Amino acid sequence: MKFPDVGARIVDLSGGIGLYTPVQSSTSHLFVVLLVIFNILSSHTILAQYQQPVQADWNTADYLKREHSLSKPYQGAGWQIPNWDFQGSTIVTNQYIRLTPDSRSQQGSLWNAAPIRMHNWEVQLQIKVHGRGKDLFGDGMVFWYARDRMIPGPIFGSKDYFMGMAVFVDTYSNHNGPHNHQHPYVSAMINNGTMHYDHDRDGTHTQIAGCEAKLRNIDQDAWLAIRYENEVLTVSTDFLGKNAWAPCLKVEGVKLPTGYYFGLSAATGDLSDNHDVITVKTYELESGGVRPEDDRSRDSILPSALTYEAPREHVDDVKPGWSGVKIFLVTLFSILGVIAVGVVGIIVYQNHQQNTRKRFY
Numbered sequence: 001m002k003f004p005d006v007g008a009r010i011v012d013l014s015g016g017i018g019l020y021t022p023v024q025s026s027t028s029h030l031f032v033v034l035l036v037i038f039n040i041l042s043s044h045t046i047l048a049q050y051q052q053p054v055q056a057d058w059n060t061a062d063y064l065k066r067e068h069s070l071s072k073p074y075q076g077a078g079w080q081i082p083n084w085d086f087q088g089s090t091i092v093t094n095q096y097i098r099l100t101p102d103s104r105s106q107q108g109s110l111w112n113a114a115p116i117r118m119h120n121w122e123v124q125l126q127i128k129v130h131g132r133g134k135d136l137f138g139d140g141m142v143f144w145y146a147r148d149r150m151i152p153g154p155i156f157g158s159k160d161y162f163m164g165m166a167v168f169v170d171t172y173s174n175h176n177g178p179h180n181h182q183h184p185y186v187s188a189m190i191n192n193g194t195m196h197y198d199h200d201r202d203g204t205h206t207q208i209a210g211c212e213a214k215l216r217n218i219d220q221d222a223w224l225a226i227r228y229e230n231e232v233l234t235v236s237t238d239f240l241g242k243n244a245w246a247p248c249l250k251v252e253g254v255k256l257p258t259g260y261y262f263g264l265s266a267a268t269g270d271l272s273d274n275h276d277v278i279t280v281k282t283y284e285l286e287s288g289g290v291r292p293e294d295d296r297s298r299d300s301i302l303p304s305a306l307t308y309e310a311p312r313e314h315v316d317d318v319k320p321g322w323s324g325v326k327i328f329l330v331t332l333f334s335i336l337g338v339i340a341v342g343v344v345g346i347i348v349y350q351n352h353q354q355n356t357r358k359r360f361y
Ligand SMILES: [Ca+2]
Pocket: 139, 170, 171, 172, 173, 174, 199, 202
């Protein structure tokens, strides 16, 4: 988790304004700092108002798989939830499962204990991402279909270099590099264990597709449907509470093995949010009459995707120069230093004069 790199912009602007006397330059830097703060606030509030076309509700008359589903009040024996394990900052109430609270540096996850044997499936998630932050909040959460479960790590509370699929709900724009979308942003990634998810670039170098997703601090709960059918991955959303799915992304040629696990994880860093899971509904979709247990061809394939989004040029970070705040502080302390040296000098001089006079008398 990193704050946007405002330092470089401040230096550029002050370069344009020019450095004058120390007092003028600190004033102009204050002005620039205010400008940049305004810039950050407006970039977060002026989110493009886009309306997604709504498509007909999917047929969900398929088979609900209870061992892969989750609904309130989540009761089990003691603190256990049947078929699910949780760890980290996760807390279970009878209304929601909170992966992280709205406080800094939290990580939580929730993993299904039963491996997936289905070939075609759809998972419908009811989630709520909310918090006190008005303009700054983060970091986000993930729906996983992964080989390794319950391993904490840097990717929204779970391990990097994973095997499987991730659908990220990235609420904070790490802002590094020119990606052309707003946050929160939903994106999908397929990994065979060799790829790193790069937070600094919001995972845009490894995503297979994505969509903007205004699901934070909305009145109703957010729904996401992740459908995997005949090697086509589709993600749809419903943030309007109208029980109708809006398309988010669709990618063909996605190969996923059976035997992996569903999971959810979330993390906060310097910025935070409540990341709540309310419902997980998993459906087995018709597989053209072939029972998964009769077709073991997908048992040990590697996760892969035929197409990735056109790669953006990978631009290395510009080493930030001195930030405006740093220049301001250095200027301030320089002035104070000069004054202090002056004062000490005067005192020493006066003492010296007195001593000289004493010697005369
Ligand atoms: Ca991010």
